[in-house]
Amino acid sequence: MSGSQRSPNAIGGSSSSHSPIPPSGSPHSKTIGPSSSETSYVNMADVDNRLADVSLTGNHCQYEYCGQLDFLPFFCQSCRKTFCLDHRSETAHHCANEGAWAARRRQAQQAKLSAGADRTMRDYVTQKPCASSACKTVVGTSLVPGVHCSNCNRDYCLKHRLREDHNCANLQPIGARSGGSAMADSAARAKSALDKLRAWGAAKKEQANKALPRPAAQQSATARMAALADLKRTAKGDAKVPAEMRLYLHVEAEAASTQAKIPKGKFYYQKDWVVGRILDAAARNLQIPNINNQSSKEEDKLRIFFVEGGRLLEFNEQAGKVLANGNTIVLLRGVGPPPELIDF
Template identity: 60%
Template sequence: MASSSRSEPPEDASFTTMDEKDPTLIGIHCQYTYCNQLDFLPFRCESCRGTYCLDHRSETGHQCHKAGEWAAQRRRANLSTPSLGAGKMMAEVEKPCASPACKTLIGTSLSTSVHCSTCNRDYCLKHRLKEDHDCTNLVPIGARVSKFDTQADNAKNALERLRAWGTAQKASMATRVLPKPKSTSAAARVVAVNKLKKTAKGDDKIPVEKRVYLYVEAEAATTSSKFPSGAFYYSKDWVMGRVLDAAAKSLQVNNVNNQAMDEREKLRVFHVEGGRLLEFNEKVGTALVSGNRIVLLRGVGPAVPDLIDLTRN
C-alpha cells in the first residue's frame, strides 16, 4: 500500500492531490492497468482525469493517453489573460523623433522608437546612433545645465593646463645638464655592481637580499650639498619618497619637501637609466636595479601632474 506521508505536488505538476478530508473517500484503486493498488491518498491526473497511486501519478508513470493536455490548458488560460498596457491607444505613446530636423513619428507600429541613455531622448531608427543626433553636444534631459557646463569647462581647462605642463617640462629638462647612462657590457656591469657593493653605505638593518645598490648625485645647478655624490643601498621595499629623504640626509642637501608648497623648492628623484622622474610612491624594487644612478633635482615639478588639481580654479 502506498505510504500516507507525502509532500504537496509542485505547482507545475500534471497531477493534483485528492482531498483526504472527503468522508466518502475510503480508498481508491489505482487505474493503471498493471497496478490496481488501493491508495487512501490517491492523485488525479489533470490531463486524462484518471485516479492513480503515488507510484503512477505522473503522465509517464501511467502512460497517459492525453499527455500534455494539462499544459495546453494552462497555455490557453495564460493567453486569454489581458497583458499589461492592453486597452491603451497608440496615440498615447506616439511622438516625434527628438532630432530637430526630423519629422518622423515614432512609437507607432511602422516606426519604433530607440532611447538614447546618454542624452535621455527617443529617436527614430535613422537618428538612433550618437553621432547621428549630435549626442555629445546635448545636455541630458533632467540634468542640471549649470553643473553640466561647469564639468565640461573644468575638463577643457584641465586638458589645456596639462598640455602646458608638458611643454614646460620639456623646456625645463632641456636646459639641465644631466648624466646619461653609459653603454657597457653585461660583464662590465657585474664588475661595477660588485665594486659598488664594497663602498656603498646604508642601514645595516636592511637584509642583504633586499638591498638595492645605487649611485646617488645632487644636481649642482639647483641643489647645494656638502657631498655632490655617493654610493648607497636601500631596501627594495622602500618607496622613492623615503629614498629621497635618506639620500638628501646622506648628501646633506636641504630638504623642505614636507614644509614647502611651491614646487620650485621641492626635491625630486630623476632616474638616469630610465630617463624620467620617479613618483614618490614608486617602490625601489620596481623602478630600480643595483648599479643604477639617481639624481636629486629641485624645482622640476611632479613626475605626473594631479589631474584633479588641474580642474580647480
C-alpha cells in the first residue's frame, strides 16, 4: 500500500476526496484524446463516460507497490494503466512507456498547419528610398508613408513630394517610351482636354460677367464695387481669419464631375494659404468628398479651376498671388494635372 493514506469516504471506505465528480455537460464529462490534455494523466471520468459505474465500484491502483482502491482513479496516457492520486504521474509510478504521450502530442502539433501555410510572400517591397537622387530617406514606413507622383510615376518623401522639388518636368515617367506613340496619344488627349477646359472656362467667365450689373461705362466700376461689397457682407468663413487677410471668392462645384450637397456659395479664406489648403476648405464648405490624400489616382483627385485666369491652379501656389477678391473658382474631379505644365 502507498505510504500516504487518505481518509475513507462514505462510499465504500476508500479515499476519493481529491477531486469532485464533474457535473454533467462539463468538459470533464467528455472523452478526451491522448493529445488534448496538458498532462500525461487524465481522470478516469474523462476517459470513461460511465462515471457512475467507476464511482460505485472503483479501480485499484496498478502500481505494483500500491494496489489502493480508488473511486476516482487516474488513467496514464503513456502506459494505459490506472493509478491513484499519489501515483498518477509517470515519474511516481515509474512508467514503463515514459514519454510516449509527450511524443504523440508533439507529432500532433507538428502535423498542424502553421499560421502562414499556403501563403506566398509578396514579390515586392513597399519600403524603398526616396526617388530623389539627393535624398536617402526611406519611404513606405509607418512614420514616412511616402507620396506617389502620378506625373513621373515615382515615390518621394514629404520633403520632395512637390514637382518642383524633385525636378519632375525634366524626368521621363517610369514605364513611358520616349518618342513612342503612347506619348503622342497622351499629349493629344491632354491638348484636347485643355481646349475643352479653356472653352468651358470662357463660358463660365462670360456667365460671371453677365451676373454683374451692366450700367453705363462710367458707372461700371461703381457697380462692381457694390457687388464686391455685397460679397464681403454675405461671404462665410473662419472668423479667426483677420479682416485684412481675407480673400473673398465665389466657389462652385461642376455637376458633371463633382457631386456636391451645396452647388455654390460665397466664402472667404486667408490670402497666404496655398491653393491646396483652400481646396480642402472649399470642399468642406460645399460638402464634397475629398480623397486627395488617400488616393494616387488622378481620376479621384479634386482640383481648382480659376475661371478668370482660364487655368487649373497648382496645389502649392499661394492664393493671394494668383487670386483676387471677387474671383470665381470651380472644383472639378478627374481632370488631370494642370495642362500648362505640358509643353505642346
